[in-house]
Amino acid sequence: MTSRQEDPAGTPTRRAALRLLDAVLRRGLPLEAAMDAACAELDRGDDRAFAHAIAAEVLRRTSDLDALIDAATERPLPADAKARMVLRIALVQALAMNTPQHAAITTVLPLVDGGPRKLVHGVFAHVLREGGTLPDPPHLPPAVAERWARSWGAQAAEAARRSIAVPPPVDLSFKAGTDIADWAGQLEGESLAPDHVRIPAGRRIVDLPGYDDGVWWVQDIAAAIPARLLGNGAGRRALDLCAAPGGKTMQLASAGWTVDAVDMSEARMARLSENLERTGLTARTHVADAGSFREGAPYDAVLLDAPCSATGIFRRHPDVLHRAGTRVIADAAEAQAGLIGHAAELVATGGTLVYAVCSLEADEGEQIAKAFVAANKEWRIDPVTADELPQGFAPDKVGRVRVRPGTLAEKGGADGFFIARFRRG
Structure with missing residues (x-):
């Protein structure tokens, strides 16, 4: 793996975002509770805020990001695979956060090594080459959408989906x-x-x-x-x-x-x-x-x-x-x-x-x-x-x-x- 001294500018922020996603999706911690440990290497407040913003946007759009990733791979990546996590970070920046494509991919490649690095680069390039987009509003995780539709009706579940598309007042x-x-x-x-x-x-x-x-x-x-x-x-x-x-x-x-x-x-x-x-x-x-x-x-x-x-x-x-x-x-x-x-x-x-x-x-x-x-x-x-x-x-x-x-x-x-x-x- 590329040493941290050689990382492109911006990689530490993406590494912090990766730690945040791991804390939430694998360990079940609240995003806010994971911030101090995940962002310990970031000295600047704006870098910490950007790491949080990346992780939060991935969490809003996980289902849709995974659909793009799965469509571009012959075999589905494990849900907790680092390559999947890194692809989510790269794609959400390029497709939803106005990050230039080159910056979105070069800042995450140091987070993986060997075959996974080639996989990440290849899938990212394929998704963008094929004109991949993220739906607006995002889809809820299937289990949540089904549970809320069952409890409150399809209209309420759709309203929940719409509500995560914009920052609340x-x-x-x-x-x-x-x-x-x-x-x-x-x-x-x-x-x-x-x-x-x-x-x-x-x-x-x-x-x-x-x-x-x-x-x-x-x-x-x-x-x-x-x-x-x-x-x-x-x-x-x-x-x-x-x-x-x-x-x-x-x-x-x-x-x-x-x-x-x-x-x-x-x-x-x-x-x-x-x-x-x-x-x-x-x-x-x-x-x-x-x-x-x-x-x-x-x-x-x-x-x-x-x-x-x-x-x-x-x-x-x-x-x-x-x-x-x-x-x-x-x-x-x-x-x-x-x-x-x-x-x-x-x-x-x-x-x-x-x-x-x-x-x-x-x-x-x-x-x-x-x-x-x-x-x-x-x-x-x-x-x-x-x-x-x-x-x-x-x-x-x-x-x-x-x-x-x-x-x-x-x-x-x-x-x-x-x-x-x-x-x-």
Whole structure:
């Protein structure tokens, strides 16, 4: 293999992209969690960002890249073969990222040696010579497309496919009582709900008006629904379980709740504390396991945004399309069943429990809610009404909220979510 001292300029960035893809596709790690190790040799922030961009674009287009590769080889390459990984990196740059063809191939050839190098060069040249293109929008991985079509219908699966073709917009949540019309004008955005402004993707968040003053925080419009459903706190006590990085905690504090926020990640809770300090909002923070935390119970309200497969955030994090298979979903659902049972024990009689997951899997949403009510006779669904939700969202027939692909599509979409509100007693 060519020594790294002899690598063409740009090869270290492609090597980092290869490590990122290996971390996601072979080891099942989240893309963001793999960044530090994969990019350890890159000193420049723009090189790290480009390695991330290459890996993310491959993950959005894996099925279509593999179709081109398979059509150009006599025998299919193993799914985890380095040659396939390197070809994905080269082709996605040439066909989707406006990288000159010569740069796309010369920067990846040092990542392979011997026969695989000749194979990579030959397949790349063949695909381009034959006029290979990538479809727009990209295709979802077949297993994901089939699962979502089965759960939500072919139209929703097609909407999911369309939604990964463009960067999603950015939603900002504002402190209660803010002049939203004024801020929408300042930010050149659009308000789709109280205390909300949506702006186009691509703007540097920390440079926007209001950031340094703590007027708002970034939070997808769907992710803001769970806290909205608890209404005005008027000094009552709320517990936010699995709270970091703190969007819902800040919503509750801004709405007048006295908030305790719990998360087991010390690093994520440090970020929550930073967000509270920036916005001037207050909450008691606890680094603890949400499954065993009991301090201060009972609470008037408990919000559980449970750890899940995270398939609902696939627009922003395409790695979940490849990491969250049936085993991950089943394990997450099992953990959620335990968490919701524990959370319910922390709610006072007459109090409210809101359960939410950023998942597009019914096993992590509807089935958890149904089983919880069936097993706990003192609890009932507290139906959500349409006027409690942002425009473009609607409750299901029993008053729960399922945010499917295609929701708010004409405005840029929303993350996939499930939210249910329960009342005790």
